[in-house]
Amino acid sequence: MANIVWHEKWGIELDLTRGDLGHESIPKLWELLYQNDRIDALRGVPVAKRGLQCGGVCRRAGVVAWMYLRERGGRREAVHERAEDEQRHRAPLSDEHKAYQERIVRAADSLGYPANSEVRTAVGPRSWIQTDTLVQGEGGIRVGWEIQLSSAGAEGPRSVKARASKAAKHGIIPAWHTDRSDYARRTDTHWTRSDHLPAEVIAKTGDLRVVSGFRVLDFWRCGIHALYRCPDTPNRCGKRHVTPKPRDVLFDDLVRKTAAGLIVPITHRTGSTTHRFWVTDADRDQGR
Ligand SMILES: [Zn+2]
Ligand SMILES: [Zn+2]
Incomplete structure (x- = not known):
């Protein structure tokens, strides 16, 4: 009400x-x-x-x-x-939420990228995109951070896909970060996750790890010496495959590198599922 x-x-x-x-x-x-x-x-x-x-x-x-x-x-x-x-x-911004916003601003600022919280970007006469924290990166790159923490509703945010694609359509790369593993497993946008931490720890300058959402792509030829199983056939098909491998990344690096265009969001299909995660621009280019 x-x-x-x-x-x-x-x-x-x-x-x-x-x-x-x-x-x-x-x-x-x-x-x-x-x-x-x-x-x-x-x-x-x-x-x-x-x-x-x-x-x-x-x-x-x-x-x-x-x-x-x-x-x-x-x-x-x-x-x-x-x-x-x-x-x-009902939910005023938690201290943890604010600590994340401040951390993003600080990390971006350390490379000279302007960042602001609670930014409203007009995308039409009656339409806005509201971002928790918006980072203005290299060459017009804009990264819109959304922080969704444990304190949010149990059901999780709705219409994430619509919000994320609206942002993307208007040139803002959506970057959703959470401390909940159930959100991190969702495939509606490119989620990243850190462990659940108190505001004091998030606010500190020390290491803050992102434990899911970033991957390195391992490209391999499906031959007799391959380390992985063929994802498509029970045998060796001889084709080139790619295996995304989870890799931790520091949160500050994620903020800086997404702003610099060195870490980018991709979609990856296995069977009928579309996975969304972040990779280096070099990995993305190699997979094209
Ligand atoms: Zn209302
Ligand atoms: Zn194969």
């Missing part, structure tokens, strides 16, 4: 903490809006087509979060359509 609703069509804010919703000059505004919303609901009009958005936390975050209205025990409420948006109101 949220106290401030943005009425898209009229371009006004509705303040649900006030009886007149903050609009003295429009009597019975709530009754009017509530009735309209109910009628739309009965007609099966999707929430996203009813014109009411969260005008508070979500709007400030650059997110269009659709809402519907309800009355409960005489209380007037605006409800987020999606649980993910509701979550945004």
Whole structure:
């Protein structure tokens, strides 16, 4: 729920903490809006087509979060359509989250790459991309870091794929980092993971390891001397294969090298599964 609703069509804010919703000059505004919303609901009009958005936390975050209205025990409420948006109101940034953001800024800054937190990049008249921390790297490279830690909801972030591909489409390389192994196993974007650590440790300048999400590519010929099994046949097919091998990397190096274009995201198919991870640009080029 949220106290401030943005009425898209009229371009006004509705303040649900006030009886007149903050609009003295429009009597019975709530009754009017509530009735309209109910009628739309009965007609099966999707929430996203009813014109009411969260005008508070979500709007400030650059997110269009659709809402519907309800009355409960005489209380007037605006409800987020999606649980993910509701979550945004509950979870203030944890100390660990902030420590990661500061660490990214510091690591990027050490090479002279500007980085800023809570950046909103306009990508259209009514559309933004909100990034936890945005690094401006070499030759126009932009890396958008998203930090998703244990403190976030158990279900994990929704619409990661849509958010990541929106960023990529607009020239921001999405880089999602977590301390949860269940998130790190997801294939909806290029996740990296570190162990779960307290904010003091993340904030320090010492080693902070990335334990999954970065790989080295081992290219090999499928012949009699090959070390690996053929991924395609029970025998030796004679073709060239590639085996991605997990490799730890330091978090600061990951931040710097992604900004420099030396570490890049790739997709790798095995059977019907598409894996997403980071490799060196040299490995990527060799695999092309
Ligand atoms: Zn909201
Ligand atoms: Zn083979």
